[in-house]
Amino acid sequence: xxxxxxLFVRRRKGIIWPRYAKLSGENLEVANLLIEAYSRHxxxxxxxxxxxxxxxxxxxxxxxxxxxxxxxxxxxxDFKCNVKxxxxxxxxxxxxxxxxxxxxxTPEQRTRIIKSVASELKxxxxxxxxxxxxxxxxELVLAEFKPLPPQELLKNYNLSLTQTLLFSxxxxxxxxxxxxxxxxxxxxxxxxxxxAYRSGGFWVKIDGPASLFKLTRRYGTALAKLLPAIISNxxxxxxxxxxxxxxxEICDFKIESWKHSSILKTPKTPTVSYDSIVEExxxxxxxxxxxxxxxxxxxxxxxxxxxxxIPDFSFERQSVRVYMEIVGFWTAEYLRRKIEKLKKIDxxxxxxxxxxxxxxKLEKLEKRAKLNLxxxxxxxxxxxxxxxxxxxxxxxxxxxxxxxxNLPVTFLEPIVKYEEFAARIGVSAESVRTALTEKPPEGYxxxxxxxxxxxxxxxxxxxxxxQISQTSRLPLPQAAKIIEKEGVEDTSNVLKxxxxxxxxxxxxPEKAEVIKPESKQTRKNS
Amino acid sequence: MVKNGEKFKVYAGKDKEASxxxxxxxxxxxxxxxxxxxxxxxxxxxxxxxxxxVKAMHYQDVLAYLGESRVxxxxxxxxxxxxxxxxxxxxxxxxxxxxxxxxxxxxMRGIVVLPTAAGKTFIALQAISQLKTQTLIIVPTLDLMDQxxxxxxxxxxxxxxxxxxxENTVKxxxxxxxxxxxxxxxxxxxxxxxxxxxxxxxxxxxxxxxIAEMYIAxxxxxxxxxxxxxxxxxxxxxxxxxxxxxxxxxxxLAGEHLSPYDYEKIYVxxxxxxxxxxxxxxxxxxxxxxxxxxxxxxVKDFHRFIMATGRxxxxxxxLLARNRALKTALNSGAKLKTLAKLxxxxxxxxxxxxxxxxxxxxxxxxxxxxxxxxxxxxxEERREILEKFRxxxxxxxxxxxxxxxxxxxxxxxxxxxxxxxGSTREYIQRLGRLLRKVKGKKAKLxxxxxxxxxxxxxxxxxxxxxxxxxxx
Numbered sequence: 001x002x003x004x005x006x007l008f009v010r011r012r013k014g015i016i017w018p019r020y021a022k023l024s025g026e027n028l029e030v031a032n033l034l035i036e037a038y039s040r041h042x043x044x045x046x047x048x049x050x051x052x053x054x055x056x057x058x059x060x061x062x063x064x065x066x067x068x069x070x071x072x073x074x075x076x077x078d079f080k081c082n083v084k085x086x087x088x089x090x091x092x093x094x095x096x097x098x099x100x101x102x103x104x105x106t107p108e109q110r111t112r113i114i115k116s117v118a119s120e121l122k123x124x125x126x127x128x129x130x131x132x133x134x135x136x137x138x139e140l141v142l143a144e145f146k147p148l149p150p151q152e153l154l155k156n157y158n159l160s161l162t163q164t165l166l167f168s169x170x171x172x173x174x175x176x177x178x179x180x181x182x183x184x185x186x187x188x189x190x191x192x193x194x195x196a197y198r199s200g201g202f203w204v205k206i207d208g209p210a211s212l213f214k215l216t217r218r219y220g221t222a223l224a225k226l227l228p229a230i231i232s233n234x235x236x237x238x239x240x241x242x243x244x245x246x247x248x249e250i251c252d253f254k255i256e257s258w259k260h261s262s263i264l265k266t267p268k269t270p271t272v273s274y275d276s277i278v279e280e281x282x283x284x285x286x287x288x289x290x291x292x293x294x295x296x297x298x299x300x301x302x303x304x305x306x307x308x309x310i311p312d313f314s315f316e317r318q319s320v321r322v323y324m325e326i327v328g329f330w331t332a333e334y335l336r337r338k339i340e341k342l343k344k345i346d347x348x349x350x351x352x353x354x355x356x357x358x359x360x361k362l363e364k365l366e367k368r369a370k371l372n373l374x375x376x377x378x379x380x381x382x383x384x385x386x387x388x389x390x391x392x393x394x395x396x397x398x399x400x401x402x403x404x405x406n407l408p409v410t411f412l413e414p415i416v417k418y419e420e421f422a423a424r425i426g427v428s429a430e431s432v433r434t435a436l437t438e439k440p441p442e443g444y445x446x447x448x449x450x451x452x453x454x455x456x457x458x459x460x461x462x463x464x465x466x467q468i469s470q471t472s473r474l475p476l477p478q479a480a481k482i483i484e485k486e487g488v489e490d491t492s493n494v495l496k497x498x499x500x501x502x503x504x505x506x507x508x509p510e511k512a513e514v515i516k517p518e519s520k521q522t523r524k525n526s
Numbered sequence: 527m528v529k530n531g532e533k534f535k536v537y538a539g540k541d542k543e544a545s546x547x548x549x550x551x552x553x554x555x556x557x558x559x560x561x562x563x564x565x566x567x568x569x570x571x572x573x574x575x576x577x578x579x580v581k582a583m584h585y586q587d588v589l590a591y592l593g594e595s596r597v598x599x600x601x602x603x604x605x606x607x608x609x610x611x612x613x614x615x616x617x618x619x620x621x622x623x624x625x626x627x628x629x630x631x632x633x634m635r636g637i638v639v640l641p642t643a644a645g646k647t648f649i650a651l652q653a654i655s656q657l658k659t660q661t662l663i664i665v666p667t668l669d670l671m672d673q674x675x676x677x678x679x680x681x682x683x684x685x686x687x688x689x690x691x692x693e694n695t696v697k698x699x700x701x702x703x704x705x706x707x708x709x710x711x712x713x714x715x716x717x718x719x720x721x722x723x724x725x726x727x728x729x730x731x732x733x734x735x736x737i738a739e740m741y742i743a744x745x746x747x748x749x750x751x752x753x754x755x756x757x758x759x760x761x762x763x764x765x766x767x768x769x770x771x772x773x774x775x776x777x778x779l780a781g782e783h784l785s786p787y788d789y790e791k792i793y794v795x796x797x798x799x800x801x802x803x804x805x806x807x808x809x810x811x812x813x814x815x816x817x818x819x820x821x822x823x824x825v826k827d828f829h830r831f832i833m834a835t836g837r838x839x840x841x842x843x844x845l846l847a848r849n850r851a852l853k854t855a856l857n858s859g860a861k862l863k864t865l866a867k868l869x870x871x872x873x874x875x876x877x878x879x880x881x882x883x884x885x886x887x888x889x890x891x892x893x894x895x896x897x898x899x900x901x902x903x904x905x906e907e908r909r910e911i912l913e914k915f916r917x918x919x920x921x922x923x924x925x926x927x928x929x930x931x932x933x934x935x936x937x938x939x940x941x942x943x944x945x946x947x948g949s950t951r952e953y954i955q956r957l958g959r960l961l962r963k964v965k966g967k968k969a970k971l972x973x974x975x976x977x978x979x980x981x982x983x984x985x986x987x988x989x990x991x992x993x994x995x996x997x998x
Contacts, residue, residue: 060839063842088906095911095920099920102873103869103895103921105867105869105894110893110894129892133888133891137902193574209579210581210739212574213570213581217733
């Protein structure tokens with residue numbers, strides 16, 4: 001952020017935009033000149049360095065741009081007071097001596113005082129003069145400077161310029177592709193108020209408590225602080241109302257990721273980090289299940305009235321979406337308020353509550369159809385969650401299954417893969433399976449993943465039989481080859497349907513063999 | 527006298543269930559939230575949170591309204607620090623008693639206008655000792671913070687809290703800067719019942735006026751020597767603090783409670799080199815104005831010109847040239863020679879030297895080995911210098927604008943003004959600094975102005991605006 005007098009903007013017809021520095025040509029040159037100047041001036045006084053900066057301004061570059069860059073470079077610099085005597089003590093000594101000997105109104109009187117103090121402190125007169133005000137800002141010496149690439153400096157400048165403009169903002173509207181928890185946490189921490197709304201996407205309007213009474217720039221600083229959290233996303237749009245103090249006019253300001261991301265310094269996007277070990281372990285265990293549910297971390301916020309709820313997870317499967325929030329420490333009052341808030345929304349919400357983290361005695365809380373409180377201890381139980389999810393999915397499944405069942409369709413191909421068929425009619429493979437299992441089409445065998453014509457199956461059976469009868473067993477890879485050649489993919493299910501068994505020797509399928517159970521029995525009998 | 531919970535009745539419901547439906551008044555970051563099915567004439571429906579929101583400054587009005595409507599309510603607004611025992615040793619002069627009395631009769635709200643050094647502080651201290659309630663004193667500078675803390679300790683015999691300048695403690699009596707009071711209104715707004723606005727004219731600025739709006743304190747006192755502002759914004763103050771209830775001019779007090787003073791103006795000629803630089807730079811400036819047909823007559827004209835410098839590079843060049851010319855005139859070496867003579871003539875008197883630019887402060891400090899006070903002076907050193915000046919250990923101080931307002935620098939008898947901006951307030955305050963009653967001593971103010979420069983006009987403007995305050 002920059003001092004307000006360095007704010008470099010254009011205004012026209014109620015629109016305001018910062019004079020962003022493009023990362024090219026002359027701008028890179030100026031940035032480079034300044035960075036080099038700072039590196040070169042290590043060990044020199046600040047006023048010498050600033051004189052050079054002033055000369056750059058005189059060369060025709062806009063002073064707001066040059067000084068803005070310089071301000072940012074100052075923040076990467078360490079200016080130190082570089083003399084042996086403490087200037088404050090030196091001055092005290094000098095003033096006291098002056099009071100004793102009288103104010104010097106001639107050069108001779110002055111020299112006398114300086115010499116008297118110098119000899120007392122065992123300094124030379126020159127050292128005295130040098131040290132007298134060595135602690136003034138302009139007299140400090142540049143002790144260390146951390147250089148950076150000119151592009152970085154310009155990006156940093158553009159971000160600072162944007163934030164400085166936002167100091168004068170009365171409200172800010174944004175949409176973003178993610179990072180919601182951090183954004184809303186920041187909004188809360190800064191004492192701002194938000195309203196969520198839809199306008200070709202999920203938008204949030206932010207201002208502060210007193211904005212209700214009049215337009216105020218009071219929350220501008222907080223809005224500027226919020227900006228990095230928003231623009232650290234891959235996609236975003238930010239709009240703000242700027243109250244231009246010189247004309248008392250409201251101007252519109254807008255930046256968008258596709259246009260501005262490349263010239264603004266953006267904080268590194270935090271990789272999905274988990275708030276708690278509970279959440280992380282849950283996500284890992286759930287992923288390991290390889291269920292049909294797609295687990296998403298920090299999904300898009302759910303509007304609840306004008307507020308939003310940011311669930312920890314969402315489970316998605318076709319048209320069904322279920323949210324889950326994991327509650328940390330809680331009280332009955334907290335849960336009651338949470339439920340109250342959730343009443344306003346019409347989504348399926350699972351609230352996982354750790355019994356061991358209760359701050360007071362557990363009270364019976366109201367049960368609601370769309371809301372499910374899931375009590376657990378330490379570890380979130382996967383089975384009950386899956387059961388809940390399946391329960392929710394059941395109506396969808398049934399509806400689709402009955403749709404498939406009543407579908408006037410006659411199968412002609414020898415092999416029908418559920419997935420392909422399901423995709424063609426727009427339902428889930430599972431409902432196809434359910435429907436076909438319940439009412440198998442004539443002349444077909446229903447396998448877990450595909451429908452196979454009985455003739456076809458018999459054909460495969462014959463081929464296999466031939467191979468097996470020679471050695472009474474057949475390596476699995478060979479069997480798979482035969483089956484796949486016929487166009488069926490799920491080897492093991494076909495084998496099972498034909499009454500074969502797979503003998504595993506370790507986990508390597510190459511070593512597994514297909515046998516006929518009867519032969520086993522025969523051997524046992526013999 | 528006000529005690530907690532005496533004036534502001536709290537209707538707390540005994541029945542827990544009933545209390546859920548009771549109206550709750552809550553402090554929400556500089557505003558009040560009214561929960562429950564009721565509106566007030568002061569509130570506004572806030573659709574963002576679904577209840578009525580009221581400016582914190584209407585706290586008392588809302589309570590009165592709810593009381594009159596006989597609506598049961600629960601007041602959860604104040605969060606007051608504990609009371610401490612005050613031992614007042616304040617003795618007021620007759621005009622101070624009159625001022626305080628007028629303020630009390632105006633409902634313990636209002637502005638007292640007294641010249642600098644007329645003891646505004648004591649009126650406020652006496653008001654605090656009578657009200658015996660949680661009080662926030664808001665001042666413009668860190669120097670004034672120190673000064674008020676000392677005064678409260680000396681005259682009310684109690685420790686003060688402080689917010690600002692790196693400190694952040696809240697006590698029954700707390701001192702804060704305008705900046706901190708503004709920035710922390712969200713958390714401080716419900717912690718005091720009485721606010722003293724020192725140098726209250728500052729409060730009228732667009733951001734600071736929010737302090738008045740975001741604090742609940744029903745009792746308010748504004749203090750100033752210069753009620754009127756150049757931008758006319760002082761008309762906003764009565765709504766925020768109360769009307770001006772008592773006004774005394776410098777002339778009414780001079781001679782009686784303040785020392786009378788002489789005014790003298792000395793013109794110096796620029797050195798030939800300075801004159802050459804001055805003429806050259808002013809020509810650049812004037813040529814630009816002529817070419818563009820710009821006439822600078824009022825402050826507003828000048829503001830418009832300054833705005834243009836943001837768009838037009840040549841305008842900015844012209845402005846910089848003018849600034850260099852002025853700086854040459856203001857910081858003229860000839861002035862330093864005159865100053866040397868004056869210092870010689872006023873040996874052993876207590877002297878304050880004012881300049882506009884810090885550069886000149888340091889030049890004078892180096893040349894005459896006089897303690898300097900600017901915004902860059904470390905706080906501890908500044909405190910020490912002012913303390914030693916007060917105790918006459920140091921007899922001279924050179925300073926830029928930091929001492930302009932209200933800071934007590936007692937017993938100075940001579941003032942030298944080496945440059946100025948031409949604003950009325952600054953001039954009055956600088957005079958005020960010198961108006962200390964020392965037995966039989968007449969204060970003296972000398973202004974050193976460069977001849978035949980714009981500066982002569984600035985100085986005349988200053989004099990015109992404050993003619994009635996001067997006897998010189």
